[in-house]
Each structure stands twice: as structure tokens, then as C-alpha cells.
Amino acid sequence: MAAEEGLLPGLITRAQSGFFTVQTERGPIVCQLRGRLKRPRREADLAAVGDRVSVRLVGQDTGMIEAIEPRQRALSRRDPRPQGFFEQVIVANPDQAVFVFACADPAPRLRMLDRFLVTAERQELPAIICANKIDLVGLRAARQIFGLYERLGYPVFYVSAKTGRGVPALRKVLLGRLSVLAGPSGAGKSSLLNAVQAGLGLRTREVRRRTRKGRHTTVVPELIPLEGGGYVADTPGLKAMGLWDVLPEELDACFPEMRPWLGRCEFNDCTHIHEPGCAVMQAVERGKIDPARYESYVSLRLGQGE
Ligand code: GDP
Ligand code: ZN
Numbered sequence: 001m002a003a004e005e006g007l008l009p010g011l012i013t014r015a016q017s018g019f020f021t022v023q024t025e026r027g028p029i030v031c032q033l034r035g036r037l038k039r040p041r042r043e044a045d046l047a048a049v050g051d052r053v054s055v056r057l058v059g060q061d062t063g064m065i066e067a068i069e070p071r072q073r074a075l076s077r078r079d080p081r082p083q084g085f086f087e088q089v090i091v092a093n094p095d096q097a098v099f100v101f102a103c104a105d106p107a108p109r110l111r112m113l114d115r116f117l118v119t120a121e122r123q124e125l126p127a128i129i130c131a132n133k134i135d136l137v138g139l140r141a142a143r144q145i146f147g148l149y150e151r152l153g154y155p156v157f158y159v160s161a162k163t164g165r166g167v168p169a170l171r172k173v174l175l176g177r178l179s180v181l182a183g184p185s186g187a188g189k190s191s192l193l194n195a196v197q198a199g200l201g202l203r204t205r206e207v208r209r210r211t212r213k214g215r216h217t218t219v220v221p222e223l224i225p226l227e228g229g230g231y232v233a234d235t236p237g238l239k240a241m242g243l244w245d246v247l248p249e250e251l252d253a254c255f256p257e258m259r260p261w262l263g264r265c266e267f268n269d270c271t272h273i274h275e276p277g278c279a280v281m282q283a284v285e286r287g288k289i290d291p292a293r294y295e296s297y298v299s300l301r302l303g304q305g306e
Pocket of ligand 1: 132133134135136159160161162163183184185186187188189190191192
């Protein structure tokens with residue numbers, strides 16, 4: 001960013017009621033948006049957690065956001081307004097989503113994972129799966145559960161927060177990146193973050209508690225810095241964030257294994273559920289598409305997803 005006199009570059013790590021915490025080389029600075037940046041008619045949030053900004057110091061640790069860098073991408077939801085859709089930005093510039101599921105205790109709900117993956121595909125966010133608690137079932141059984149996703153092309157990390165197995169590889173993939181973390185409660189997200197970096201899980205728990213306590217439950221997560229670079233955004237759950245805005249006709253393309261068959265069905269508005277001459281259903285019958293994944297597709301398409 002242009003190093004204008006007196007301007008500090010930084011990253012928004014927290015946003016609440018018009019106040020933004022910006023992480024800079026001088027530490028965190030609490031800022032407001034310069035008035036001229038607030039245009040009355042706009043289609044998306046102007047500033048959000050994850051945005052890179054320039055700050056002018058006003059006091060010791062307070063300042064004004066003078067400029068916002070263009071966003072590379074965003075994790076966002078479409079908020080219907082009378083004048084059209086408004087894009088509510090949940091996290092700006094995320095690099096990846098990390099979905100944490102336990103191999104056991106609680107048993108992994110793969111239909112929920114499928115739904116998370118569809119959301120990531122819809123948002124064009126690279127997804128990583130973290131299969132935790134391998135100490136409970138062993139690596140071989142863990143691979144039987146999650147191997148399907150490796151074959152689909154999603155990186156799967158087999159880890160145990162308890163024994164530390166696989167944790168260095170997970171740490172490596174988090175370093176230097178902005179990761180959005182999600183998964184059912186009890187999967188071991190806090191424990192894993194603690195294993196990645198001492199105290200990290202505790203910080204996210206604290207943030208979660210504070211987020212829940214507020215009068216307006218915020219869906220916007222706080223970015224927690226990693227030693228060595230990078231940030232983790234622990235989300236209260238993609239569903240709680242209202243991210244589920246995939247249109248029925250967009251759904252098939254959010255299943256990577258279906259893409260080669262799309263456009264080959266007899267009807268070009270095929271829903272791949274009951275139509276004759278459906279290339280997707282034929283691929284399922286011939287074992288080219290996993291039946292459980294197809295089942296996820298059908299239940300999501302019929303609006304019976306979790
Ligand atoms: P969160 O709700 O996703 O943040 O999950 P927690 O980190 O609070 O973990 C839920 C429970 O699972 C706790 O009792 C943890 O001690 C336990 N746990 C977490 N990771 C592991 C693991 O790798 N192996 C085993 N056996 N238990 C774990
Ligand atoms: Zn079809």
C-alpha cells in the first residue's frame with residue numbers, strides 16, 4: 001500500500017458496532033472509518049475482518065481508517081434487501097477453510113461435512129479436512145471414513161490433539177494463511193488449536209463466549225494471530241452464519257465429482273433425482289460417484305439437509 005506520510009498499514013482483526021481493531025506493527029489500534037469512505041449506496045460491507053487498511057493515528061492506540069485495499073475474495077452471505085442483495089462480508093480475504101471432524105466421540109456426520117464442503121465450493125474457498133481423534137480409532141479406520149474425500153481431491157489431515165500426531169503438518173498448513181475454522185462442537189477444535197500453539201484454543205473459547213454474550217449475537221469472527229504469521233478465524237458454525245445460500249440449480253456444480261457429467265443429461269434442466277437419461281444417476285450406478293455423496297446431494301437439493 002502507498003506509504004503516505006503518517007499512515008500505518010494494518011489488518012482488521014475485529015469489527016464491532018462501527019469500531020475496528022486493526023493489527024499494525026505498533027500493536028492493535030482501535031479505529032473508526034473515515035467519513036468519506038462511507039458511501040450511502042453500496043452492495044457490500046465496506047470494511048470487514050480480514051481487510052487490509054491504512055490507519056492514521058489519532059491517539060495513543062486509537063485511529064482512523066483512511067483507506068481500504070481492494071478485497072481479493074470474501075466469505076460472505078447474500079442478505080436480501082428491498083433494493084436487491086447486499087453482500088454481508090463475514091471474513092475478507094480468507095485463504096482456506098479448515099473443517100474439523102472427530103473420527104469418533106462424537107461420530108462424524110459426513111452429511112454435515114458435505115454441506116460444509118458445498119459452502120466452500122460455492123464461495124470458491126479451498127477446503128481442508130481435519131480428521132481429529134485418530135487415537136480413538138487408529139489411522140486405518142480413520143482412512144476408511146475420510147479416504148473418500150482424499151479421492152475427491154480435498155486434503156485430509158489425520159491428527160490427534162491428544163497425542164500430537166499430525167499436528168506439525170496442520171501447523172504448517174495454517175502458517176502464513178488466513179484460515180476459517182469450522183466443525184461441530186466436541187470435534188476438538190479448541191484442543192487442536194492449543195496443540196498447534198499454546199493458549200490458542202483458550203483464546204478462541206474466550207472469543208466465542210464473548211461473542212455469544214453480546215446483545216446482538218455477532219456472526220463475525222475475530223481473527224486470532226498465529227506466532228510465525230497467519231490468522232485463524234474460529235466461526236460459530238457456517239449454518240449459524242447463514243452462509244447457506246446455494247441456489248438449487250447451483251448445487252450440482254458444488255460437488256466436484258459431478259462436474260464431468262453435467263451437461264450430459266437428456267434434459268438440460270435435469271435435477272439428477274428422477275429424470276430419465278440422467279448422466280449423473282448413471283455415474284452413480286456405475287460406481288463413478290459415491291452413493292453417500294449422491295445421497296447428500298439429493299437431500300440438500302430437496303431441502304432436507306442438516
Ligand atoms: P470443540 O468443541 O470442537 O472446541 O472441542 P474441544 O476441543 O472442547 O474437545 C471436545 C472433547 O474432545 C474434550 O473432552 C477433549 O479433551 C476431547 N478431545 C479433543 N481432541 C481429542 C483427541 O485428539 N483425542 C481424544 N481422545 N480426545 C480429544
Ligand atoms: Zn441429470
